Amino acid sequence: MSQLWDFSGGIHPPENKIQSTRRPIRTASIPERLILPLQQHIGVQAEALVNVGDRVLKGQKVADVTTGMGVPVHAPTSGIIEAIELQQVPHPSGMSDLCVILKPDEEDQWVDLQPVENYQKLERDEVLRHIRDAGIAGMGGAGFPTTIKLRPPRDRKVETLILNGAECEPYITADDMTMRERASEVVTGMQVMAWILRPSRCVIGIEDNKPEAIAALRKAVQGTQIEVTVIPTKYPSGGEKQLVQILTGLEVPSGGIPADIGVMCQNVGTAVAVSRAIFEGKPLISRTVTITGDAVQEAGNFDALIGTPVSALLAEAGLQSNLLNRLIQGGPMMGYTLTTDAVPVVKTSNCVIAATAQELQAPAPEQPCIRCGQCAEVCPMELLPQQLFWYSKAEEFEKAEHLNLFDCIECGACSYVCPSSIPLVQYYRFSKGEIRNQREEQLKSDRARERFEARQARLEREQQEKEQRRKERAKAAAEAQAKKQAEAEQAAAQGEAVDDRAAKAALVQQALERKKAKASETSAEPSPTAPAETKEQPDFDALEKQLMQAKAKLNTMQGMLDEAKAQQADNVDKLERAVAKNHDRVKRAEEALSEARKQVAAEPETPSSE
Template identity: 50%
Template sequence: MTHWPLDKFHGGIHPPENKSQSNQGNIQYPPLPKRLIVPVLQNAGQPAEPCVEIGNYVYKGQLIAQNMAAISASVHAPSSGTVTAIGPAPYPHQSGEPYLAIEIHTDGLDLWQEPTPEINPSTLTSSEIFHIIQQSGIVGLGGAGFPTAIKLSGKIMSGIDSLIINGTECEPYITADDLLMRERADKILAGVDILVQLTRPKNVLIATEDNKPEALASMQAALGSRAYQVVSIPTLYPSGGERQLIKILTGQEVPSGSLPIDLGIICQNVGTAEAIYNAVVLGRPLISRVTTLTGTALKQPVNVECLLGTPIEELLEFAGLDKQQLSKVIVGGPMMGFSLGNLAAPVIKTTNCLIAGTAQEFPSPEAALPCIRCGECEQVCPSNLLPQQLLFFAMGEQHEQLKAYNLPDCIECGACAYVCSSKIPLVQYYRAAKADIRQHEQKMAKAEHAKQRYELRQERLRLEEEQKAAERQARNERLARVKAAQEQAAKQEAQQAQSTGSISDDELKHLKIAASMAQVALRKAEKQLALHDTEALQTQVANLKDAAKQAQDALAAAQAQLAQSWATSSPAAAPDEALKKAKIQLAMRRAAVKKAEKAETDEASLNSLRQALQQAQQQLEQLNQTHAKASSTENTSTEQKTAAVPISDAMKKAKIELAMRRAALKKAEKAGASADELTQLQLALSEAEKNLAQVSSPNNPG
């Protein structure tokens, strides 16, 4: 045993140890449970995610829940069997709430998937060793349960100042590490060798309290030629706390808000070192642990190597539980542990002790009295805090003051409550205040996240609205350009028609509407005259008859003029479009006359409709005669031209030019071209049409 220079941390107490109840025998192995309840959360941080389904057969050591978060640890099947349930199950926590677990009905064979040969760690790289530790689900087995791979990740291959192996086990009643060091010192040191290979420390310190002489002797004997230091420290609670042990061994204090790694120090529990050996050398993930079973309600207090997921009640019965004597079961030590409400809850990776206590051993707490400000709590606080001041802030829910007075540095060791003369459960106030602060911070984080999402959504909607507005504006501009081009073309067409002395379609449409409205007004006045025969109505009817006749005459003249313009402008043939319109007009007039005859309309209105029908018939006859003459002339001319020249090259070129102009105009309209461009294309199309008409004329010498 090395005489290493020791320092002392602030505070500390000497509660009754009560370790002799369970450290007298060897580590025992309870029978294989018929049912294993394996929670997916067995570490500090986030739970693992199940990767098996109900009905799957699993082998011992098979991965059943994968670590997916930044701080998490994988979970493996403790024995072979069938997955029978995945859902909420009893969980060893002070809240008593159930938690997601994978239930396995064991088959009694305890089969590994395949035999794994022992591996020499010296043949592995640091990254390979780190990967094995990470995949094996190893966490700190001293009780905190922080994933080991996270602790090691920042210092692989870079080296540290000190590697501390914690075997102090300062909590009363607990003897799991004591027995582990007595019986498995060689495996612990082999695990330390692997940690040294990973972290390359300058110093390796293996520490335990001086109340464990057998463990100290065993570790010293197994040390051999290794240059590690086995250090015995004075028995004082809570010397096993990470920050307190660092202060004892190195004299350094970890600043508030910092971690030991910031000082170049890594602490690992002796049980964690053995788990690393089992994973790297033997290929076995963390599926069991040594747990102390003690308390006066047990007939045979003992330490057991139990499978994770074993129901706590079965373990206590293995140690001879006297249910009539049992008052409470405490998970962990009496200082930092908690009372378990459901004995069906299973053992998990952090379950280092189960105390089955009687009412005499753990009497009900006395009623709390007001604080008398004696200051004893401040004297024993190992974190050098002001417990009484923290109590007042916690009672007043003054979260900012609690953080200012370093409440997060409280390790909840219970030393302050142990010495409190007013019997105030100080640790309970601190735990509740920490939970409130965490909940408040989570709410603030969620609110900030929601705010950011809202602002991003508003920005996205604004950009989408701007894009839509730009698209609408561009579409309106295209439509305006097309409309302007159409109006320009119509204007040019009207001007061209006016210059040739013909009537446009719009003018003809207006004349038709005027004639129809005049007829409607006449019929309405005639109905009024039939009901009330007055001189004023007779005069109005006479005037409306004259107006209707004038409108009808104007329409007939316009239609005749349009037909004549078609006939004179194109001697080759009267257009088919004019014939179609004349036929439609004639059909409409006939229908109007028949309808008026069935409705027994007055004779004057009926005569007016018959006159309009006669005009339509005459117009159609004129168009037919013109069409017949033009067809005869065209046929003669075509026969002559065909006999002379089949089709002139000029006509071919004119037709091709016309088709190209039409295609260019359509393409420009679809592309949303400017009004000027559309106007130019429309004029080019008109020129092509004129050119084709001239080339097609029989008088054209070409």
């Protein structure tokens, strides 16, 4: 016999399980409408793959998750897609979510199924793909995608695989009846998961208040290495962390998961779904749901299609509307009140309690805490419920989180024993929700700040690049100007024309030299003995051209001087001397032109010969 350990706290509420175990599992009839929520798992909401008016077959994908964590949703039967719209879904808040509305055609026609003949010949990733495509998520209540759990990190080797058959919550018997009637599927499903994980130990944990299920499982595991371990009945022994501690003696660290200590837990319903996906090729389109409570005449378990309205199952169980006081999804300890019976069965639905007023009485008004300490005594996580309550009520969320608020499994044991009728779990849920909202807001703020800082860095980088390009252009312009100035100085020193300006200056200089030579020739007076000759008239056009050329060179040199002064160049003095020299040339050209004009004006008319 395997050694067992115990966990702190715990309670023994009335079980109320016998009402729903008197009959075998019944197959629920196909309703007029099936409501298929696109969010039936932890992770990203699935996206619809069908359109209104499409005909789908039983087992066909109607929605899938393309990116992120999630699993697909399948059509539970053949029919026509009637709508894709918001519908109320099972949730404590009574929220609505996007759903695919399927109208069955009563033909119940399957798609082509592809069972795996020998899964051990396939790669593990291929088997995991089959499980994922079957849309299997944890059916114990959390709805975590099964393939994610079956693919732990490489540094976390799973040594112990546990199948959770404790089902400690009062009223719920879905797992109990599944183990009784489908023990072989439970075992084969566990064998598939064990082949994927390769643990050294496989164990099914089951409470001792289920003798029929224990006998059926022990018979089914004969010839295998799977252990069936019976544990004492105590709530909440079916909690994942509590069951791990009972069967292994190991405690899951605060904020951690069982994989951190080499343990993995799966639900017996999940094992059945895995077995059907591999050996029959069937996706997860139905599950066992307990319909119980004093307001129904034939309490029991139903194999219901996913998407079946709760009202249809209540009708099959013989609901007495005049006696109904409350509808509870789940068990009385961790469940929540349904605001309507129109919500559908989803992959995580395991029980609906139709309770009368006497069966589950309304809680008494909340009274002040008397500090009795009973909540701390029964807490299976060894927390301080009283302090968590004070901090939650005062909205001192940081202090509550410091006291390991998120280790609370919300089992309700503290609320159950509280003599002041304080809804402690509701306070804890409120605090957790507020902390999550604050974290999301902080995350959004951090992302916005990162985007702003990235934008500022980009703008600064672009400005620096722009400034660098401007400096490079200025440097290139300065180098070009310096080169031109050097060439101008060289031209001035050598008298050579190296560009247009220098060429024009050379032309002006040549014109002035010609004018000077011509002025020297005309200034010589004829001798008295020389025969009288007619004096040559001055060439005004040439003189005026020389004057214009001299002024042009002067303007050119003046421009070079002004530019050099603006840039504070070193050759200003040289250019000033060149400008002064050109001023003299212009002056001499003007004097020559003026002298020629005077000469023509003073010369007497030459008498004509008769």
